[in-house]
Amino acid sequence: MARRSDHNRGELHDIALSAARKIALTEGLKGLTARKVADEIGYSPGTLYNVFGDMDDLIIQLIAQTLDELYIYLASVRGEGNPIDDLKLILEKYIKYLEGHRNLWNILFEHQLPNDRSLPDWYTIKLAKLLGIIENALSPIFPSGQEDACANSARVLWASLHGLNSLSEAGKMRTVSAQSFQELAEILIVCFVKGLQQTQKEIDTTMPEVH
Amino acid sequence: MARRSDHNRGELHDIALSAARKIALTEGLKGLTARKVADEIGYSPGTLYNVFGDMDDLIIQLIAQTLDELYIYLASVRGEGNPIDDLKLILEKYIKYLEGHRNLWNILFEHQLPNDRSLPDWYTIKLAKLLGIIENALSPIFPSGQEDACANSARVLWASLHGLNSLSEAGKMRTVSAQSFQELAEILIVCFVKGLQQTQKEIDTTMPEVH
DNA sequence: TAATATATTGAACATTGTTCATAATCAACC
DNA sequence: GGTTGATTATGAACAATGTTCAATATATTA
Structure with a gap:
């Protein structure tokens, strides 16, 4: 499968961070996994890696926010x-x-x-x-x-x-x-x-x- | 395999902590894995769990030391x-x-x-x-x-x-x-x-x- | 409509911690 | 010495992790 026009790159970035924030609020760092974030936004884990370099990158951005x-x-x-x-x-x-x-x-x-x-x-x-x-x-x-x-x-x-x-x-x-x-x-x-x-x-x- | 008389429970506890310390000194927390400690002392990972409840237990003891x-x-x-x-x-x-x-x-x-x-x-x-x-x-x-x-x-x-x-x-x-x-x-x-x-x-x- | 570009996937890999049936050894007893 | 029984190390197996990437489905362009 591929290329859904649900969200563009920027939107994906934002909803992923929102999802990460939501998970982080309730489950903390240990509960904040790539698969959970992906599930939360309805995309596959792989997609996250098109938007963030890696999980450290995502976490740093969450912290900055x-x-x-x-x-x-x-x-x-x-x-x-x-x-x-x-x-x-x-x-x-x-x-x-x-x-x-x-x-x-x-x-x-x-x-x-x-x-x-x-x-x-x-x-x-x-x-x-x-x-x-x-x-x-x-x-x-x-x-x-x-x-x-x-x-x-x-x-x-x-x-x-x-x-x-x-x-x-x-x-x-x-x-x-x-x-x-x-x-x-x-x-x-x-x-x-x-x-x-x-x-x-x-x-x-x-x-x-x-x- | 089983039951080697190389070390008793207490000795095992001590050499495992020593191994953990050695690994921790050079690789820090992220490098401190069950398999590495087991390798270092020449036992299998499973053996560690006869001596320590889990990795957290081992790490707490290392910190206490x-x-x-x-x-x-x-x-x-x-x-x-x-x-x-x-x-x-x-x-x-x-x-x-x-x-x-x-x-x-x-x-x-x-x-x-x-x-x-x-x-x-x-x-x-x-x-x-x-x-x-x-x-x-x-x-x-x-x-x-x-x-x-x-x-x-x-x-x-x-x-x-x-x-x-x-x-x-x-x-x-x-x-x-x-x-x-x-x-x-x-x-x-x-x-x-x-x-x-x-x-x-x-x-x-x-x-x-x-x- | 056909060709091209691109975004998404999900299976795959290497690592984790952890468990547990299996098997090997030791200790005791006959 | 041989048999039995208790104990202990094993390592394969499981679930979950981050991460990669060829395959593929869809947009976009020609």
């Missing part, structure tokens, strides 16, 4: 210029997103590209956009000219939240009294940001501004 | 009671271990137990022992009676380091100017600990000791 989605979700947060408060608001929204998309979101850190392959540029760009939200919240701490330091701090915070979420999700962090992810994340945010502020204060004292 | 190994490695660090300095020493040793055991160590966070299974108690105990090292380094910050807060902070730090390592390993954190894991981890440690200390100071000021 998810990054976009979270970005839109978090971009609605209106901060007031206080890093700790603003980050707590962002965290709250982040957690709300997580709760509705657990299995989908976990794919973000469960999936690992083979060592010999690296992430495409458009992926890195989407990620940078999301990190921009954290950078923005942290920016009041850093004087102009220290944008790199701010970006690094945002990445540290981002990765740390990942770690917290990942380990508590996997049950690899049985805490003293069953602390929730949110509680631990707030400890992280409060202490980390306070530390950043303290560091800046120390720099100001040691090297006073030149007028 | 690795936790033990890292504990012994890190326990040799002699701190001086300054949390930041001590944690930096621990970090240095941790990184040294990582460098020699990259693929093995990554299994720790790459591997995910199916949702319906939870980690055995002896695993949690080994993990707690390792966390004790961080708790110990943090302990000067906390007054007695706040052991739980100390334990929570240690867990936050541990998970955060995981996140940093995991994302930088996966190339999912392309930093501004190619910061190394060590640089980012030091930012985390310094800021987080400063924040903890600052928080304690604030508590002391607000609620002065009762004599």
